[in-house]
Amino acid sequence: MSLVNQATSKRLLAVHGWSGVLLGLFLYVVVITGTVAVLSQEIGAWSISGAKTQAPLSQPLDARIRQLAQTVEPKYREDITIYPNASGTMLVFFHTHGVNSAGRPDDVGVRFLLEPGTLKVAARDEGYGSELPEDRDSALDYFISILHISLHAPDPVGLYLTALAGFVMLFAVISGIILHRHLIKDLFVAPRLSSRLLNRRDRHILAGSWSLPFGFLLAFTGTFFSFAGAIGLPIVAMVAFGGDQEKMTETLVGAPETVSERPADMANLDSMIARSVARTGTQPSFVSIAHWGTADSRAYLYHLPSGRAVEASTHVYDMASGRYHGVKPDLGTRPSFGSTVYAWMGPLHFGHFAGLLSKLIWVSLGLAASYVTLTGLRLWVERRPDMPSGRVLGVAIPMVGYGVPIGLTGAALGFLLNYPAGDPVSGTAFGFVWGCAFAVLLAGVLIRRGDASAVFMAVLGLAMVALPLVRLATGGQGWPDLVGAGHAVVVMIDLMLLACGVFALHRSRRGDAIGRSARGEGQASAAVPAE
Secondary structure: OOOOOHHHHHHHHHHHHHHHHHHHHHHHHHHHHHHHHOOHHHHHHHHOOOOOOOOHHHOOOHHHHHHHHOOOOHHHHOEEEEEEOOOOOEEEEEEEEEEOOOOOEEEEEEEEEEOOOOOOEEEEEEEEHHHOOOOOOOHHHHHHHHHHHHOOOOOOHHHHHHHHHHHHHHHHHHHHHHHOOOHHHHOOOOOOOOOHHHHHHHHHHHHHHHHHHHHHHHHHHHHHHHHHHHHHHHHHHHHHOOOOHHHHHHHHOOOOOOOOOOEOOOOOHHHHHHHHHHHHOOOEEEEEEEOOOEOOOEEEEEEOOOOOOOOOEEEEEEOOOOOEEEEEOOOOOOOOHHHHHHHHHHHHHHOOOOHHHHHHHHHHHHHHHHHHHHHHHHHHHHOOOOOOOHHHHHHHHHHHHHHHHHHHHHHHHHHHHHOOOOOHHHHHHHHHHHHHHHHHHHHHHOOOOOOOHHHHHHHHHHHHHHHHHHHHHOOOOOHHHHHHOOOHHHHHHHHHHHHHHHHHHHHHHHHHHHHHHHHHHHHHHHHOOOO
């Protein structure tokens, strides 16, 4: 016997359906932004038509760092962080540790921006790290990365939200394994052409079956990243260390070493970088120097994975003698199985363990996972034609499905149009907001249409085709110059945008024709009188 009447049951069912669709759309947002974020480094290079130097950390930095160190207060020499942005400009941050105006721990010091090639000081800013001006050259790739990591929500709310998406994806993968009673058969199912609904269902099953292992990998590693620092480590401290977080930190990272304040001459940093490049076969992503000018100063050179290993590596050098100290484990004080597994999390989530090739594979798999999420939601709606909210959901799903990519293209357009004027940071954010707002307004106009996918796809296609043209129109280099300068990755992104844009336009025309045919059939059947 039901505990509620029929009307209440229908309302509860509608709420249940809506909540499931909204959660599914939220998962899609995290997955599609993560798919784009895999290529964030390449997108950053594309946005400024390639870096001005191919190996920024192999420039003669040693003499410049020594000169800059003499211009800052001694307390700011406690730590130095050195890394390049998308254009090859070097960011050198001399800092110590403090508490900012919001009462949160923050690095405070002096940051220099050095022009690529000449290493002349382009800008000097002093203050807390979170309050320094944002890097204009990396505005687009940074915006995309943070959009995926935390949805630009305040800490730790953003991390909790993306972790929730990870749990939803884990549930979807596990339930998918249970529902695929003939998993091996489903891997090779041929989409049927007898029915549009059956064809969509078969394509969903096919893509979903192949995406299950990748979906589990993404969900597990993504949930780990979101929850490890905010919740995981405090729980470990409570359970294993009786709430003593300091003892836990000493166990996981090592006790702080006693640092000698005795002054000492620093060894040549350029030599250490050259040896590290020869040892790993890759350029370092950034360099960190602790306690500059003292006998116990150390340099930490971080390298992304190369073909020789899946995990990234941090190589330690003695700054006083130049002697190599070995590889610093990501977890613990000595190499271990746990440290290796922990080090694998990043490369397996972001797909950069084998360079550009693995990134492109991860992008393809991410697009497949996004496709499975959207088609699953659409199938759920299409199989319930009598649902009162069906028409609204029929527009809401493509609004989010295509609206987020439209917003991302808007962010890219905002960056390109505002970069020459000197304010690409705000331009990127406003471009994304305007792109998403346009998608919402378009959905409101098309609410009576029922299925608005073709229109959204056409808008997305036009925006993607426009991006390479806008890049050229705003001062970007042409393809021959880019290839000659070794910036083939910029040409690759241009070609990807053009190919995807043309494909979207073609699909929009085909989808619109199918939609008109379906609406015509529906009107014809409605006009036939019942016998």
